Every structure is written in C-alpha cells, then in structure tokens.
Amino acid sequence: MFTALLLEEKDKKTHASLQRLNEHQLTTGDVLVKVDYSTLNYKDALAITGKGKIVRQWPMVPGIDYAGTVLASDHPDYRIGDEVLLTGWGVGEQYWGGLAEKASAKGDWLIPLPPGMSAKRAMAIGTAGFTAMLSLMALEQAGVKPDQGPVLVTGATGGVGSVAVRLLAGAGFEVHAATGRPEHADWLTSLGAAAILSRSELDAEPAPLESQRWAAAIDSVGGRTLAKILSQTKMDGAVAACGLAGGVALNTTVMPFILRGVRLLGINSVYMPREKRIAAWQRLQRSLPLDFEDQAQVLTLEQSIAAAGDLLAGKLRGRVVIQP
Ligand SMILES: NC(=O)c1ccc[n+]([C@@H]2O[C@H](COP(=O)([O-])OP(=O)(O)OC[C@H]3O[C@@H](n4cnc5c(N)ncnc54)[C@H](OP(=O)(O)O)[C@@H]3O)[C@@H](O)[C@H]2O)c1
Numbered sequence: 001m002f003t004a005l006l007l008e009e010k011d012k013k014t015h016a017s018l019q020r021l022n023e024h025q026l027t028t029g030d031v032l033v034k035v036d037y038s039t040l041n042y043k044d045a046l047a048i049t050g051k052g053k054i055v056r057q058w059p060m061v062p063g064i065d066y067a068g069t070v071l072a073s074d075h076p077d078y079r080i081g082d083e084v085l086l087t088g089w090g091v092g093e094q095y096w097g098g099l100a101e102k103a104s105a106k107g108d109w110l111i112p113l114p115p116g117m118s119a120k121r122a123m124a125i126g127t128a129g130f131t132a133m134l135s136l137m138a139l140e141q142a143g144v145k146p147d148q149g150p151v152l153v154t155g156a157t158g159g160v161g162s163v164a165v166r167l168l169a170g171a172g173f174e175v176h177a178a179t180g181r182p183e184h185a186d187w188l189t190s191l192g193a194a195a196i197l198s199r200s201e202l203d204a205e206p207a208p209l210e211s212q213r214w215a216a217a218i219d220s221v222g223g224r225t226l227a228k229i230l231s232q233t234k235m236d237g238a239v240a241a242c243g244l245a246g247g248v249a250l251n252t253t254v255m256p257f258i259l260r261g262v263r264l265l266g267i268n269s270v271y272m273p274r275e276k277r278i279a280a281w282q283r284l285q286r287s288l289p290l291d292f293e294d295q296a297q298v299l300t301l302e303q304s305i306a307a308a309g310d311l312l313a314g315k316l317r318g319r320v321v322i323q324p
Contacts (some may be wrong), residue, residue, distance in 0.1 A: 004100030014050025029106035036119035038098035048308035066098025067119035075107025088270035124296035128159030135240035148215035155220035223247025
C-alpha cells in the first residue's frame with residue numbers, strides 16, 4: 001500500500017484527497033519508482049483545483065514531475081536502486097503522476113538523475129526550470145547573444161520566470177524582469193535581474209510596431225503581454241513563448257515578423273526528445289547555484305492541496321517541492 005493524492009470527479013467538480021492505494025493499481029509502465037520528491041507546477045495547480053482541463057482520465061494522481069529510486073524494473077535500462085527523474089509525457093494528466101509515495105513509469109520516459117543532482121534539487125527545478133532552460137537554449141539556437149541588448153522575462157517571480165532570470169543572468173545576459181509583485185523586486189535583483197518592470201506596463205494593447213526594446217524574451221504569460229513583447233522586440237530578435245498565465249489568445253499583426261524579422265519560438269517541455277532532455281538537465285545541474293534547492297519551499301502531500309490554490313492566486317514565489 002502507499003499514500004497518494006487522488007483527484008476524483010464528483011458532480012462535475014474536482015475533489016482532491018489523500019488516499020491509501022494498492023500497488024497493483026499502478027499499471028502505467030514497466031518501472032516502479034519510490035517517489036523521493038515531487039513538485040507543484042502551474043499545470044498541477046490547475047489539475048488539483050479543477051480550474052483547468054488538465055485531467056484526461058479519472059480518478060487521477062496528479063504530479064507532472066517526480067524524482068526517486070527504482071523499486072522494480074522490467075526495462076533493460078533500469079535496475080533496482082537507480083535514481084531517476086521524470087517530467088511530462090502526459091503523466092499527472094493521462095497517467096498517474098508523482099504526487100504519491102510510489103509511481104509507475106514507462107522506462108523510456110525516465111532519465112537517470114544527472115551526476116551530482118539530488119532528487120530534491122531535480123524537483124526544485126522541475127518542469128518549470130526545465131522549461132526555462134529549454135527557452136534559453138532556443139534563444140541561443142536562434143543566435144541571440146548577450147551583446148545584443150536586454151532580454152525580458154515575464155511572470156518573473158513564478159517557477160519558470162524565476163529560473164529563467166537566474167539562467168539568463170548566469171549566461172551573461174542583461175535581464176529585465178516583469179512582475180505584478182513589486183514587493184519581490186529585491187529578490188529578483190538577487191537572482192540576477194538588472195531592471196524590474198511592472199506587469200501592467202506590458203499588459204496593454206500594443207501598436208503593430210513599438211520602440212525596439214528587447215533583444216529577446218522568455219514569456220510565461222502569453223495573451224496581450226506576448227503581443228506587446230513582439231511589437232517591442234528588436235530587429236532579428238527572438239521570443240520564446242512557453243506559457244499562458246495571462247491568457248491563451250494571441251492578437252497580433254505580422255509586422256514584427258516581416259519588418260523586423262522577429263522569431264516566435266514555441267516551447268513544449270512535455271514531449272521533448274530524450275537526448276535534448278538529458279542535455280538540458282545536465283546544463284541545469286552545472287548552471288544553477290549549489291544551494292538552489294535550499295530556496296524551494298518543502299511541503300507535504302496534504303499541504304499541496306492548499307498550495308495549489310495559493311499558486312494560482314499568485315501567493316507563492318519561486319519553486320515548491322513536495323516530499324511524499
Ligand atoms: N511550455 C511548456 O512546456 C511549459 C512548461 C511549464 C510551464 N508552462 C507554463 O508557463 C506558465 C508559468 O508556469 P509556472 O510554473 O512558472 O507558474 P507560476 O509559478 O504560477 O508562475 C506564473 C507567474 O505568472 C505571473 N502571472 C500570474 N497570473 C498572471 C496574469 N493574470 N497576468 C500576467 N502574469 C501573471 C506571476 O508572476 P509575477 O507575479 O511575477 O508577475 C506568476 O508568478 C504557465 O502558463 C504554465 O502552464 C509551460
């Protein structure tokens with residue numbers, strides 16, 4: 001038996017509770033994992049609160065990420081005692097996820113924990129940090145360099161945003177952090193932000209082309225903010241679009257693309273191929289400070305229910321890890 005956070009649909013509403021479950025209910029894959037740490041991402045918060053259509057099968061154990069130790073394996077790459085990491089692949093949406101003491105995974109979805117990385121550190125990074133790294137790598141692949149000017153990060157106090165600020169600053173970029181919570185400005189500066197902007201400055205109707213401000217951007221907000229960023233991006237700049245915290249619609253014009261050669265780069269962390277996944281995680285291990293995981297809040301499975309509401313209400317800062 002093991003304990004899990006279980007989501008059930010009752011009267012078309014999501015009901016979250018801790019339940020004792022039997023291991024034979026874990027049928028997803030060929031590797032059984034003891035979950036040492038999981039985490040709370042935006043998507044998990046939407047699933048737990050029922051505020052987003054994330055769950056595709058009921059009942060569901062949420063948790064799109066976990067890191068832990070192999071308990072049993074029928075997969076040739078994994079043996080008992082191996083330390084592994086999983087993010088994405090529809091886990092916590094379509095397949096039972098990591099907010100539990102145990103989980104079953106397809107071995108092909110797992111990667112070994114990068115050398116030197118603890119399970120707690122991996123989950124302090126989580127899908128949010130992984131997405132920040134994929135966004136940075138996409139900008140670099142598009143040819144963006146630190147001497148081309150400031151790089152904007154939106155939703156800067158959030159999971160993706162705060163890791164993006166750190167990673168960009170560490171890679172030598174001048175980072176401008178946009179936030180709706182100016183009370184965290186000193187914290188963002190400590191992460192490496194050179195300037196702080198108000199969220200409302202960007203959440204406004206854009207002209208087709210505005211003054212050129214950004215060499216590049218990592219945007220976790222979407223909506224009107226993304227349209228504004230595009231209209232302010234410099235000639236040949238690039239924008240990594242990875243989130244929708246502010247909305248899903250994108251009402252823009254082709255002007256930034258055809259008159260300034262701006263590139264809009266979509267980021268999807270969920271189905272990232274294994275080779276790129278491993279490279280991104282190894283770079284995360286090298287790039288983030290040794291005490292990175294000490295700054296994450298550690299919560300229990302039970303506390304994750306209330307924390308999901310807090311995350312969506314913008315009451316959390318940075319990253320949260322869950323210790324089942
Ligand atoms: N593409 C992918 O593979 C991928 C992977 C992970 C996450 N995501 C997406 O990225 C986004 C951020 O995820 P996260 O885990 O970083 O969530 P998070 O920790 O909740 O951060 C989101 C941040 O966005 C800002 N924000 C919140 N509501 C807003 C609003 N109405 N308008 C403008 N800004 C708002 C807040 O930052 P400030 O208070 O500092 O403004 C908040 O901290 C989510 O939409 C998530 O679904 C995508």
